[in-house]
Amino acid sequence: MLGLNQKDTKFLLIVIGLTLFTPFLLQPFAEGSAMAQFNAGYPDLMQRFAIFGIFAIGFNILFGLTGYLSFGHAAFLGAGSYSAVWMFKLLSMNVIPGIILAVIVSGLFALLIGYISLRRSGIYFSILTLAFAQMSFNLAYSVLTPITNGETGLQLSLQDPRILDGAGEITSLPVTNFFGLAMGSSAKLEFLGRVFTFNVGYYFCAIIAILAFYLSLRIFRSPFGLMLRAVKCNQQRMNYTGLNTRPYTLAAFVISGMYAGLAGGLLASMDPLAGAERMQWTASGEVVLMTILGGAGTLMGPVLGAGFIKYFENIFSKINDSVLHSWFAILPDGLEDFIITIVHPFVGKGWHLTLGLLFMTVVIFLPGGLVELGQRFSRLFKRKKATKDVAGNVKPAE
Amino acid sequence: MDAILLQILNGLDKGSAYALIALGLTLIFGTLGVVNFAHGALFMLGAFCAVTLQRVLLIGSKSIDPTKTDFLGKPLVVETPYVESWFGPETGAVIIDWSVPLAILFAIPIMIGVGFVIERGLIKHFYKRPHADQILVTFGLAIVLQEVIKFYYGANPIPTPAPAAFTGSFDFGAVLGFDPNAIIYPYWRMVYFGFSLIIIASVFAFLQFTTFGMVVRAGMADRETVGLLGINIDKRFTIMFGIAAAVAGLAGVMYTPINSPNYHMGMDFLVLSFVVVVVGGMGSLPGAVLAGFMLGILESFASMNEIKSIVPGIDQIIIYLIAIIILLTRPRGLMGRKGVMEE
Numbered sequence: 203m204l205g206l207n208q209k210d211t212k213f214l215l216i217v218i219g220l221t222l223f224t225p226f227l228l229q230p231f232a233e234g235s236a237m238a239q240f241n242a243g244y245p246d247l248m249q250r251f252a253i254f255g256i257f258a259i260g261f262n263i264l265f266g267l268t269g270y271l272s273f274g275h276a277a278f279l280g281a282g283s284y285s286a287v288w289m290f291k292l293l294s295m296n297v298i299p300g301i302i303l304a305v306i307v308s309g310l311f312a313l314l315i316g317y318i319s320l321r322r323s324g325i326y327f328s329i330l331t332l333a334f335a336q337m338s339f340n341l342a343y344s345v346l347t348p349i350t351n352g353e354t355g356l357q358l359s360l361q362d363p364r365i366l367d368g369a370g371e372i373t374s375l376p377v378t379n380f381f382g383l384a385m386g387s388s389a390k391l392e393f394l395g396r397v398f399t400f401n402v403g404y405y406f407c408a409i410i411a412i413l414a415f416y417l418s419l420r421i422f423r424s425p426f427g428l429m430l431r432a433v434k435c436n437q438q439r440m441n442y443t444g445l446n447t448r449p450y451t452l453a454a455f456v457i458s459g460m461y462a463g464l465a466g467g468l469l470a471s472m473d474p475l476a477g478a479e480r481m482q483w484t485a486s487g488e489v490v491l492m493t494i495l496g497g498a499g500t501l502m503g504p505v506l507g508a509g510f511i512k513y514f515e516n517i518f519s520k521i522n523d524s525v526l527h528s529w530f531a532i533l534p535d536g537l538e539d540f541i542i543t544i545v546h547p548f549v550g551k552g553w554h555l556t557l558g559l560l561f562m563t564v565v566i567f568l569p570g571g572l573v574e575l576g577q578r579f580s581r582l583f584k585r586k587k588a589t590k591d592v593a594g595n596v597k598p599a600e
Numbered sequence: 601m602d603a604i605l606l607q608i609l610n611g612l613d614k615g616s617a618y619a620l621i622a623l624g625l626t627l628i629f630g631t632l633g634v635v636n637f638a639h640g641a642l643f644m645l646g647a648f649c650a651v652t653l654q655r656v657l658l659i660g661s662k663s664i665d666p667t668k669t670d671f672l673g674k675p676l677v678v679e680t681p682y683v684e685s686w687f688g689p690e691t692g693a694v695i696i697d698w699s700v701p702l703a704i705l706f707a708i709p710i711m712i713g714v715g716f717v718i719e720r721g722l723i724k725h726f727y728k729r730p731h732a733d734q735i736l737v738t739f740g741l742a743i744v745l746q747e748v749i750k751f752y753y754g755a756n757p758i759p760t761p762a763p764a765a766f767t768g769s770f771d772f773g774a775v776l777g778f779d780p781n782a783i784i785y786p787y788w789r790m791v792y793f794g795f796s797l798i799i800i801a802s803v804f805a806f807l808q809f810t811t812f813g814m815v816v817r818a819g820m821a822d823r824e825t826v827g828l829l830g831i832n833i834d835k836r837f838t839i840m841f842g843i844a845a846a847v848a849g850l851a852g853v854m855y856t857p858i859n860s861p862n863y864h865m866g867m868d869f870l871v872l873s874f875v876v877v878v879v880g881g882m883g884s885l886p887g888a889v890l891a892g893f894m895l896g897i898l899e900s901f902a903s904m905n906e907i908k909s910i911v912p913g914i915d916q917i918i919i920y921l922i923a924i925i926i927l928l929t930r931p932r933g934l935m936g937r938k939g940v941m942e943e
Contacts, residue, residue, distance in 0.1 A: 271732045318928065325635055325731050326927055329878050333920035336871060340920075345913030483871055487739065494736055547751050555751065558743030565737040566725070 210419060213501070217415055221408045224248055225398050232395040239520060242513055245388055245401035246472075250512045252407035253468045256414045258492040258504030260461020263418055264454050265490075266499035267427060269434035273328045273486050274315070274335030278308040278459040280342065280481030282466025284349065287356045287476045294366035295376045297385065297406070297471040301464065308463020309456055316455035320448060323437070335483055342478035355477030378471050380406055385472055403472050410468065414461060419501060421457070430454050434499075462489075491557070495564055497571025506572050514553055521549040602778040606785075607900045609772070613789040613858060615896020616796035617643075620851035621873040622880065622888035623800060624844035630820045630883035631837045634723050635731050637738040640870030641745040642845045645714060646852025647861035648749055649707035651758050654699040657683050698763045700856055707853045708846050715845030719838045742866065750863040762788040762857035788857050795854050799847060800889055806843075807885070816840055820883070875923040881936020891934055895919050 206214060220227065229243035242248070261275055282304035289300035319330040342350040350356055358375050367376075378385045380402070388401035421427045429450050432440055440447050470476050479485070488511065496507025526545060530538045548556045568574050625639045660681035669676055684692030695702065722741065726734050761767070766787040773782035807813035819826045819833040826833045852861070859865065876895055880887030901907065903915035914921075926933065 269732070271735065318924070322927060322931060325735070325882075326878065326931065328735065329874055330924060330927055332871060333875060333923050337917040337920045340916035341913055344916050484867070490736070490739075547748075552747060552751055554743060555747035558740050558747055562722075562737055562740035562744065565733060565740060566722075569733065 205420065206423070210423065214416060214419060217502070218412055221252070221412055222405075224251070224408065225400055225404070229396050229398055233397055239525070240517060242517055243399060245386075245399055245404055247512065247516050248401065248404040249407050249468075249472050250516075251509045252404065252411040253465050253472070254489075254492065254508040254512055255505040256407075256411050256468070257462055257465035257489055258496065258508040259411075259414055259418050260458040260465070261489045261493050262458075262498060262500075262504040263421060263430075263461065264458035265493055266504070267422070267430035267434060268451050268454050270320070270323065270451065270455070271328050271490070272319075272331040272455075272458075273483060273490065274331030274333075275458070275462050275489055276483070276485035277315070277335040277338045277481050278312055278462035279466040279469070279485065280338065280476070280478065281311045282308045282463030283470040283476035283480055284342075284356055284466075285463075286467040286470035287358070287474055288349075290358060290364075290378065290470070290474050291356075291362040292365065294364060295378050296367070297378050297380055297467075300378075300471060301410075301467040304463045304467025304470070305460050306463075308466065309460040311463075312456045312459020313452070316452050316459065320451050320455060332483055332486070335481060335486055339478055339481040339483070342481060350476075350478060353478070355475050357475045378474055407468050407472070410464070414464065415501075415505070422501060426450065426453070491561055493571075495561060495571055497573030500570070500573040503571050503573040510572065511557065514557060518549055518553040518556065519551065523550075602773060602776075602782040603904065603906075604901075605772070605776075605778075606783045607904055608897055609783065609785050609789075611897030611900035612793045612893070613896075614899065615893035616793050617851055617855055617869065617892075618873055618876045618896050619889045619892025620796050620799060621848055621869055622876040622892045623803060623885060624848040624851075625873055625877045626880065626883055626885060626888040627803075627844040627847075628841055629877070630885070631816060631840045632719075632723065632727065634726060635734045635738070636723070637735050637870065638718070638741040638745065639738075639844075639848055640866030640868070640873065641742040642711065642714070642848040642866070643852040643855075643869055644746060644749065644861065644863065644866030646707050646711055646849025647760075647856045647865060648753060648852075649710055649849060650700050650703035650760050650853045650856045651753065651861060653703040653706050654696075654760055657681060657696050657699050661685065700760055700762055700853065703853045704850060707849045711846040711849030712842040714849075715842035716838060718845070719841040723841070724838075742870070746863045746866060753863065755863060757860035757862040759860045760856040762791075766791055766857075792854050792858065796851065799850060803843070803847060804885065812836065812839075872919060875919055879923050879926050879933055881933025884933065884935045884937065887933055887935030895922065898922065 225243050225248065227243075228248065229241050231238050231241050242251075257275075257279060261272070264275075265271055285307040286297075286300035286304040289303045293299050315331065315334045319327055319334065322330060343352055360375065364376075383402050385403035385406065386401075388399050388404075391398045391400065429447075433447050433451060437447055466476075466480070469480075489508075492507035492511050493504045494507070495510060496505065497503025523542065523546060526542045526549070527538070530541055533541065546552070564571055570577070621639060621643050624642070625636060628634055628636045628639070658681050660679045660683075662677050662679050664675045665678045681692060681696060683695050686692070687695065718741070722737065723734075726737060769784045769786045770790065771780055771783070772778075772785055774780040776783070807817055815826065815831055815833070816836055819831075819836065823833055852865075855861075872895075873892075876891045877888055879895065880889070880891030898918055899915065902918040908915060
């Protein structure tokens with residue numbers, strides 16, 4: 203189906219199913235129960251899962267396939283956000299033109315940066331992309347203020363022309379919509395004491411994310427993808443055989459830049475403002491973290507990593523001391539305080555510490571990320587079940 | 601003329617910090633072949649050594665001063681630092697006042713120790729892994745270090761003043777025959793510049809004139825052959841990592857009066873110092889120093905109003921622009937050896 207073999211079709215269907223049922227899956231605990239704060243089924247967070255999933259999938263096309271480690275991908279995310287917001291200001295609040303412009307602008311931007319940066323490889327490529335991203339970040343704060351609105355960030359205003367859906371007589375700021383369907387609107391369903399929220403914005407992002415995933419699946423399985431893997435394996439040998447690898451790497455760079463722009467456009471569509479801090483190099487570092495944590499070069503890894511980090515950022519950071527006290531209330535007082543003192547630095551505001559430790563652990567012990575962890579587990583069980591099989595002959599994650 | 605001189609002076613202190621951090625970075629790269637993204641965090645740790653010493657010195661015994669009252673009318677609780685009660689009020693006050701320079705003594709062993717632990721515990725296992733893995737694991741380490749500092753010291757910048765003797769400014773203008781007040785330069789920045797020159801000179805002297813340094817230089821040129829001669833080069837490289845960490849730490853200690861340290865100061869410097877290393881040439885020590893001072897001075901020139909009016913925004917991007925131009929036209933950097941990291 204859709205040019206995929208049976209295994210991939212099954213995989214894609216599973217992904218589609220998981221994505222569409224996310225509002226159920228992320229709401230496993232009853233309202234008001236002690237575990238309720240681990241529920242992640244609220245629209246804002248689910249949108250972020252989908253959007254950063256797209257961002258990481260795109261980054262993975264570059265880093266996972268070609269091995270080029272870009273430390274400047276946030277620049278494309280930021281460019282996408284800015285262009286989408288400009289479209290909302292000038293044309294209409296419909297998200298489609300905004301997203302299309304975001305993809306085009308970030309693609310062109312990536313073409314420019316990639317054309318220059320890909321002349322070098324290894325650490326030099328990382329530094330070049332980093333330098334470009336920092337340049338765009340600094341410029342967005344200073345000289346480009348007429349376009350980016352500097353530190354305040356680009357926002358909608360009542361004076362915007364908005365040619366298509368006319369501003370003029372409105373008195374409040376309009377909301378982004380998809381042909382009249384407001385992004386913020388959602389339906390609620392109460393069932394078994396749980397409240398499931400079905401948000402238009404989330405489903406919009408989710409469908410685009412599925413398309414993005416499908417595209418990356420096709421790229422992974424295509425001759426083009428094979429060529430990119432060959433570049434990762436041994437670029438020198440490719441060059442010796444008389445093949446110019448530059449167009450392939452450049453294409454990968456532009457595609458991943460467009461993915462980042464798409465994510466930026468979606469971010470702006472969900473919440474129509476854009477700030478320069480989206481372009482900072484720490485934001486680029488975040489997508490690197492996501493991809494590595496999930497498993498670079500695998501299909502599902504980056505999405506898992508993105509979900510994992512966003513979940514941590516939103517849920518783990520909310521665990522404060524009083525929550526901890528309520529958890530360990532059954533323990534004797536001294537022990538309770540002792541455990542809380544130990545746990546305290548790692549949760550709440552300190553979640554970055556946990557993330558950093560986790561990330562180091564993954565890089566040291568699990569170069570294939572969470573996906574490799576899963577594969578190791580499944581291999582362990584398979585070996586136990588079928589000892590007759592020649593075990594250990596499983597292809598490693600690539 | 602005086603404006604140009606002022607910009608050169610302004611560039612020197614930032615350039616010194618860049619040069620010191622870049623020196624350590626390139627030392628690590630040249631010896632161990634490891635790209636250390638945690639180096640900015642080491643700079644930050646050094647700065648927090650100064651903060652810690654200041655806090656330790658201020659710990660004291662509380663006593664009630666019956667002659668004074670606080671705003672509620674209760675007797676005022678006066679905290680006398682132990683240092684003052686041990687050494688007498690005058691000497692004690694001087695010690696507290698000089699806490700930043702004193703922190704140098706305190707920071708050297710700590711930073712060398714931290715360097716040892718990082719090298720033996722983590723980086724040792726990454727010699728044979730690709731550069732991307734080294735970047736990632738040290739990036740993770742940098743996050744962990746900065747979060748630990750944030751946990752203990754909070755997220756706000758902590759002011760750590762320079763000794764009172766260095767708080768004023770020196771009027772270069774009057775001395776050199778320009779208008780008075782045309783070129784004013786804080787004393788502490790002069791101290792910082794002088795200090796960084798001393799550190800740089802001593803690192804070079806150490807490498808150039810000691811047997812240990814000779815072995816290290818030989819190891820940088822050809823690690824395998826030095827190993828074949830029966831020298832334990834790994835051990836020496838570990839020590840060099842400690843020294844590089846100490847250099848970054850000292851740069852941080854002395855930088856605290858210029859900018860109050862906060863937990864992300866390392867990350868702020870990291871990107872720029874990487875650019876410095878690459879511009880100077882990976883693994884080239886003189887290149888790192890030269891590029892550090894050069895970029896610091898160019899950055900301050902670019903922030904002159906005359907230049908900004910011609911090319912708006914140039915002050916924000918000049919360093920990156922130069923890095924891009926150099927990387928594209930001369931990939932081994934200004935003074936890099938031919939064939940090292942030249943892909």
